[in-house]
Amino acid sequence: MEETLGFATLAVHAGQEPDPETGAVIPPIHLSSTFQQPAPGEPRRYEYSRTQNPTREALEAQIAALEGARWGLAFASGMAAVDAVAHLLRPGDRVVLMNDVYGGTYRYFARVLADWGVTPDFRDLTDPETWAFAGARMVWVETPTNPFLRVVDLAAVAEAARKAGALLVVDNTFASPYLTRPLELGADLVVHSATKYLGGHSDLVLGVVLGRDEALRERLAFYQNSVGAVPGPFEAWLCSRGLKTLALRMERHSETAQALAAWLAAHPRVRRVHYPGLPTHPNHAVAARQMRRFGGMLSIELESKEAAVRFVKALRLFTLAESLGGVESLVSIPGLMTHASLKGTPFEVPERLVRLSVGVEDLEDLRRDLEAALERV
Numbered sequence: 001m002e003e004t005l006g007f008a009t010l011a012v013h014a015g016q017e018p019d020p021e022t023g024a025v026i027p028p029i030h031l032s033s034t035f036q037q038p039a040p041g042e043p044r045r046y047e048y049s050r051t052q053n054p055t056r057e058a059l060e061a062q063i064a065a066l067e068g069a070r071w072g073l074a075f076a077s078g079m080a081a082v083d084a085v086a087h088l089l090r091p092g093d094r095v096v097l098m099n100d101v102y103g104g105t106y107r108y109f110a111r112v113l114a115d116w117g118v119t120p121d122f123r124d125l126t127d128p129e130t131w132a133f134a135g136a137r138m139v140w141v142e143t144p145t146n147p148f149l150r151v152v153d154l155a156a157v158a159e160a161a162r163k164a165g166a167l168l169v170v171d172n173t174f175a176s177p178y179l180t181r182p183l184e185l186g187a188d189l190v191v192h193s194a195t196k197y198l199g200g201h202s203d204l205v206l207g208v209v210l211g212r213d214e215a216l217r218e219r220l221a222f223y224q225n226s227v228g229a230v231p232g233p234f235e236a237w238l239c240s241r242g243l244k245t246l247a248l249r250m251e252r253h254s255e256t257a258q259a260l261a262a263w264l265a266a267h268p269r270v271r272r273v274h275y276p277g278l279p280t281h282p283n284h285a286v287a288a289r290q291m292r293r294f295g296g297m298l299s300i301e302l303e304s305k306e307a308a309v310r311f312v313k314a315l316r317l318f319t320l321a322e323s324l325g326g327v328e329s330l331v332s333i334p335g336l337m338t339h340a341s342l343k344g345t346p347f348e349v350p351e352r353l354v355r356l357s358v359g360v361e362d363l364e365d366l367r368r369d370l371e372a373a374l375e376r377v
Helices: 007-013 054-067 078-086 103-116 154-164 214-227 233-243 246-265 284-290 305-314 363-374
Strands: 071-075 094-098 119-123 138-142 167-171 189-193 207-211 272-274 297-301 330-332 353-357
Touching: 007 054, 007 246, 054 071, 054 207, 054 233, 071 078, 071 214, 078 103, 078 189, 078 207, 078 214, 094 103, 103 119, 103 138, 138 154, 154 167, 207 214, 246 272, 246 297, 246 363, 305 353, 305 363
Parallel strands: 094 119, 094 138, 138 167, 167 189
Antiparallel strands: 071 207, 189 207, 272 297, 297 353, 330 353
C-alpha cells in the first residue's frame, strides 16, 4: 500500500485486499489450525496457525501501515506483547520505566522480571533531569500515561536513549497511531493493547508490537512462535474490522473529551482534571507538538475515596468497568481496580482519582450524566 495514502485510507485498505479466490471485499477468517502441504516439509506458505495465519498476517500488515512501521506482530493480549519485548532482556539488565505506568506493566517488571534478575528503574520521564540512561538496556515509556495522562517528549527521550545505547519502547495504547506515531519520533519499538482503541468495541483481547528494524523482528517473531501467545483468527479479524473506523472514532473521542475536560475543570466539586488538552496541563506544550489531538482519556480527582465511590456508582451512561477505548464510555477508580498492584509502593494511585474513558455518545448526554453524579458527591 502506498505510503502517500492518508491515515483513514490506509485503515480501510492496508492488508485488506479482496479475496483473490472469490472476490470477497472483506477478507475471510481463516480458522484452520493447520494447512495442507504438497510434499513433506514443503508448505505452500502456511504450516500451522501458531506460526502463521492469513487473518493474523492481514491484521499485522494493517496496523504496521497505520503506525508507520515496517512490520507488526500480534499477540494474545497487551501483556503478552509486553512479555515478548521483555524477552529481549537478559539477567543483569536494567530497564528505565516511566513511573506512571499501567498497573499490569508495573507488576510485570517489578514482580516478575525482577525475580529473573532484571532491574526496573522507575522515573518521572517528563523531567529532563531523569534522561541519563547510561547502563540501561531499555527505556520504557507510556504517553499519555495511565492514569495521570502525563506526556513524555518522545523525540528528546529517544535521542538520550540512543546516546546511551538503550532501546526505546513506547506503549502507544492511550494515543493510538492516529494521535501519535512514536517510530517517527525515534522509538525502536511500539506496543499496544489492541484490546483498547485499535479494536475499539470492547469485544476482543489482543496485543501488538511494531517496529522497523529487521533484526528485532526476527527475534520477536521467534519468541511469538516459540512461546505461542498468539491471538485466534476471529480476534484478529475483529481487530481488523475495528481499525477501519479508528480515525473517525479518535476524532469523536478527542472532541468530546476535550469539551468534558474543560467543563469538569470549572466544576466546583472537582479538585483537579488531568487532560493534556488543557492549557493548564504541565505537559500541554509537548502534547500539542507530538499529538494530532489529545485523546479520549481523562482523569479527575474528587475530595476523597468515598466521594469517588459515590460518584462512579451514581453514573448511568459511564459504565463502571476496567479497560478503556471502546465506543461506550467507561469509568474506573484505578487505585481500587486497574492499578491496585501499586498499593503500598511509592507510585500508589490515590483512591480519590477517577479515570474516564470517553466514548462516542452525544456530548450533552455524557455531560448530564456526569453532572447528576457529581451532585451525589
